[in-house]
Amino acid sequence: MILWGDGAMASVVVLAVSCALFAFAAITLWWTMHAWRTPETLAATRFATPDGSQALSFSLLVPARHEQQVLEHTVTRLLDSTHRDFEILVIVGHDDPETAAVAHRLVEAAPGRVAVVIDTHEVKNKPKALNTALPLCRGDVVGVFDAEDQVDPDLLDHVDHAFRSTRADVVQGGVQLINFHSSWYSLHNCLEYFFWFRSRLHLQASKGFIPLGGNTVFVRTRLLRDAGGWDSNCLAEDCDLGVRLSSRGAKVVVAYDSTLVTREETPDSLVGLFKQRTRWNQGFLQVLRKGEWRALPSFWQRMLARYTLTGPFMQAFSAVAVPVGVIMALFVNVPVEVAMLSFAPLMPMAATLLFQMAGLRDFGDQYKLSIGPKHYLKLIVGAFPYMLLLSAAAARAVYREWTGRNNWELTRHVGAHLTAAVPGPVAADGSAA
């Protein structure tokens, strides 16, 4: 080693790191663009048109915690569903009288349709709340929604049909953050959701390993009970459930339709987003460490599991390593061919940005939102800071998991998505709804 010059050593490092980063970024990009590969793949991601017969019954779980501002709107809208056979179980904490009051008001408005479940756990989190309600579910299928969700009335009808026509065990519907105009990071956050639910998740489902989303997810009740419900110690209980069901060979169907997606809002502050992402990343780490994915039948599924669960951390590493590699190439004395190779990982990254611009345009078309030049500018200028934010969250997740801190940091919601169809200033108290 000592016999080598500094340049040779640097060259080997730059080459190895560049190749690895390029491969990672290229594979990720390939998978991210899954749904848009051909007109046929795009068509296959949609819900099929329902046949009109409603054969299944639904139990819809809506955990709410200090979300009195948005809960009423969410449940009222759920009650508008065209499906005839469903019940709504609102889960509130025993220490949260404001939200409980809203919930009880909703029960009075729709007795028989809505019920309130009180979660009495000392330390509260979403999986505990869901598990509290699971034994009380009477429907064939359990569906989960968050308290701030805006659900389309036709969704249940489509999900019912999807279960029957595909013989699925699990149906994951689309979730879409809508308030892209709120801030620079919300634009990126919205696009992340768009690429994930519109495209990537379909690939995960077709390959047989899927980290489920936190809501608009429907599971056959008996399967869910047999699997033991949600893991109350996991910070990404949704991801964990998907992994466990995938490992048991459950058939998961993902369907996305811009008219049927559940609309949500981005966290209302940068810190909120940072904490939320930390929680998810830490959850991914927990799922990875639990190792249930090792039960997946094929080698490639297990590789996909590893790849998916470590994805956020690889991405975090890339965001830091790629600029470092380029700077090294510029200032350390390496051959020009090696220096050129250090630019290679930038190619899929830049291509991702170009695809995001196309995605932003498509997002605007799909949701009838007016996308202007300033949004494209925000997208381009914000891309790197957003990557750094995600990297920091990933690093923090690793640190927290390492030091054994796994308390639940809740994301606060103010209802910005409820007015998102008309871009403009958002009422901080949610009264715009």
Add this chain to the structure above:
Amino acid sequence: VTSLAEHSEIASTQLLDTASYDTVVIPLTAAPAPAAPGRPWWRRPWLPLGALVVAILAIQAWNITGYPFASDDEGTYLAQAWAVQHGIGLAHYTYWYDHPPLGWLQLAALSWLPALFLPEHLAVATGRLAMLPVTAVSLILVHTLCRRIGFARWAALLAVVLYGLSPLSVTMQRQIYLDSFAVAWMLAAFVLALSPRRHLWHHVGAGVAVAVAVLSKETMLVVLPAVVLALLGQGTARGLRAYSAAGFTAGLVLVGVFYPVYAMLKGELLPGSGHVSLVGAWQFQLQSRSGSGTIFTAGSGANKLLHSWLYYDNVLLYGGVAATVAALFVRRLRAPALAAALLTAMAMRPGGYLPAMYVIQALPFLAIALAGVTEVVVKRLWTMDPSTYPWVRGLGRWPGRWARWAPVAALVVAAGLAVAIVVPRWYDGDSRALTASDNDRYTQAAAWMRKLPDHGGTRVVTDDVLWLDLVRAGFGREHVIWFYKLDLDPAVAKTLPDGWRDINYLVSTPAMRSDPGGLPTIVVLANHSTVVASFGTGADRIEIRQVTREGT
């Protein structure tokens, strides 16, 4: 452990057989079409194309070393490929960004093979064998492109014949020109942009192919709008257009940008004192390079060049340009027709510089336009039945009956005329290519030089064609000097402390003597040397002159 199927009433009744922990895979897409029923090999669809490509390649290869006369540029590119193969760099002199390097990087990947088997022959002549696979690829891509824009089989084969057998193609595509690499990549770009699956990654590939084409020969950039038209006009589906455009742009820009990145990493992006630069080279190409006049002015460089092309083949040039104008009005032909139109317009622009091999880029597109318009006309005439027209019926019973065959008769006459016009011309042109031996002088000169004693310290000034032969013969790489580098490359001047007196031999060739620049050192060398060997006569002769050191 219980079966998953138990969780679902539907599943438990219908999936009993497959009830297990294995994922039930329900194919989302239709099963692939069953394989074509056993067709005998002689009726396979690729066979006519295969036979045609082999025949065209045979004509290309026959006498490839003898005709045409080796050009200086061929020597340049082959020598630069040699420099790449030997790890010297992108050129054995300072690479000054005259052309992007991908063309001879590809050549380097191919040209080692003939050099391995035929080391004793004229390097440029045998190096031409490396162009055969490139021609093969272009022929097949022309066929694929034609089929993708809806040509009937016969029309696609007609395009291949027009493209492959035109004496202009036979002559120019034999030669070691970067344009042949560029045009193959550009054809690939069209083929990918028009992929029937409309696959996003094919569209990214189209962008990459355009980038490689342009980095093989920069003038190919002119065709870019035609590829964009093919992609966005015909190649993409609704709802996916933005993604395809983004993917195409990504492929194009992200591969293309490596050229300026290379220059930047070498500190040669911007002009500065004491080093070459990419931007400086562009400034030279765009501003300082003397134009070759317009092709419409008799006697201008461009006009002479046009006539040299027309000398080889006026059928494909005149016919192709006329067909291009017509093809612009046929929707499915529009993209290749636009390519041909852009290249033609570029050649016609006044005052620009028109390189001798430029026409290579246009040939496939002219052939496609001509074959496409022919197909449109033939189909129109074939299905036409004038006997149903009222005015024809009005002529009476017999004319009405015979009118039905009039279009077919017209077709037969037209085909006969076309054959009568084209075949004799092409026969002459192609048989010249198969029989002439224009490179004997070079071969003899190389042989003479090879026998020269004491190669070690001998300094020879020569043109680019003979350079590689002399280096292979044992002359030192630094001691064989491209004639124009003497006055233009300060690094070469440094190796000659006594100036022209350090030179022992001058190999004077037509390429050297035709250089209009009037390079001073060459003039001095010519005046202070005596002919020791001469091959050929007249303006085309090659002289080996020994330098006499006396005089000033």
